[in-house]
Amino acid sequence: MMASSTPSSLEHTMLAASEQVPIIVVAIYCGQFKIGLCQLSVTSEKNQNLVCARNSIKAAVECGARLVVLPEMWNCPYSNDYFAKFAEDFENEDASPTFSMLSEAACSHGITIVGGSVPESSDGRLYNTSCVFGPDGKLKAKHRKIHLFDIEIPGDITFKESDFFAAGDKPTIVDTDLATDKQLFNADVGRIGIGICHDIRFPELAALYRAKGARIICYPGAFNISTGELLWEVMQRARAADNQLFVATCSPSRDSSGSYAIWGHSTLVGPSGEIIATSGHEETVVVAEIDYSKIELQRKGLPLDKQKRADIYLS
Numbered sequence: 487m488m489a490s491s492t493p494s495s496l497e498h499t500m501l502a503a504s505e506q507v508p509i510i511v512v513a514i515y516c517g518q519f520k521i522g523l524c525q526l527s528v529t530s531e532k533n534q535n536l537v538c539a540r541n542s543i544k545a546a547v548e549c550g551a552r553l554v555v556l557p558e559m560w561n562c563p564y565s566n567d568y569f570a571k572f573a574e575d576f577e578n579e580d581a582s583p584t585f586s587m588l589s590e591a592a593c594s595h596g597i598t599i600v601g602g603s604v605p606e607s608s609d610g611r612l613y614n615t616s617c618v619f620g621p622d623g624k625l626k627a628k629h630r631k632i633h634l635f636d637i638e639i640p641g642d643i644t645f646k647e648s649d650f651f652a653a654g655d656k657p658t659i660v661d662t663d664l665a666t667d668k669q670l671f672n673a674d675v676g677r678i679g680i681g682i683c684h685d686i687r688f689p690e691l692a693a694l695y696r697a698k699g700a701r702i703i704c705y706p707g708a709f710n711i712s713t714g715e716l717l718w719e720v721m722q723r724a725r726a727a728d729n730q731l732f733v734a735t736c737s738p739s740r741d742s743s744g745s746y747a748i749w750g751h752s753t754l755v756g757p758s759g760e761i762i763a764t765s766g767h768e769e770t771v772v773v774a775e776i777d778y779s780k781i782e783l784q785r786k787g788l789p790l791d792k793q794k795r796a797d798i799y800l801s
């Protein structure tokens with residue numbers, strides 16, 4: 487269900503805050519649509535996070551974005567102290583301020599929103615969940631993070647996401663309304679795959695999305711400074727190059743006072759593994775053009791799907 491309107495207190499703050507977000511705009515290809523990656527600053531005030539996200543979506547739309555991606559855990563600090571307190575039940579949409587804001591934003595701007603991820607409570611469990619909304623404000627898909635981030639590297643980083651969250655058990659492919667745009671050249675161009683952060687480490691999920699016709703995989707993420715510096719960019723470029731499609735990632739900005747130091751660097755990668763646009767670790771909106779004809783060019787010139795020797799390594 488679509489939200490009827492934004493609460494007026496939110497509206498007021500939005501106008502006041504909207505000019506402060508730095509924006510990076512990159513347009514390399516004569517592309518077919520623009521994507522916006524809203525690298526948000528996350529605080530322990532949920533309402534402030536909603537306002538910040540709403541402002542950032544507006545800023546992306548004002549730069550022409552038709553597909554907007556938010557970060558992993560953007561309405562809630564990435565800490566066990568907050569997950570349960572901030573969780574919302576999306577089945578009860580009217581009682582979910584996050585659901586209502588995203589639905590209203592998608593509808594009033596007429597865009598598709600990959601709503602990052604937030605803690606979801608359902609049947610007594612918590613999930614790390616991404617909701618996708620269409621231009622009519624309706625929920626199109628819900629992805630629950632499949633691969634939870636459990637890590638223990640002595641002297642470096644210890645984190646056990648499975649202590650707080652249950653894992654999702656389904657891949658998520660969404661046919662967005664971009665698929666029906668006459669300017670685009672075939673029916674599945676609007677098909678996107680969704681993964682959340684640690685999901686990016688699993689090439690099989692990305693390969694499945696390609697096999698099912700996805701042209702872009704969106705990964706809201708919140709890599710930390712330990713693994714992020716080494717691997718965040720590598721993972722994105724590898725998933726894009728392996729599958730000859732676009733990969734878009736969106737992270738929160740770094741909060742040096744928080745317990746989890748976030749790497750940032752929200753990025754759009756093209757189908758040959760090239761970085762099209764990226765950011766640093768500060769609050770930013772990245773807007774970049776996507777030209778899906780690059781996928782066909784890349785796949786024609788380097789037909790990995792035909793060169794694949796499934797007889798050798800998939801049997």
Ligand SMILES: O=C(O)CCC(=O)C(=O)O
Pocket residue numbers: 634635682683684685687707708709710713714
């Ligand atoms: O896989 C990694 O190194 C980081 C993953 C992560 O930060 C997450 O899933 O939240």
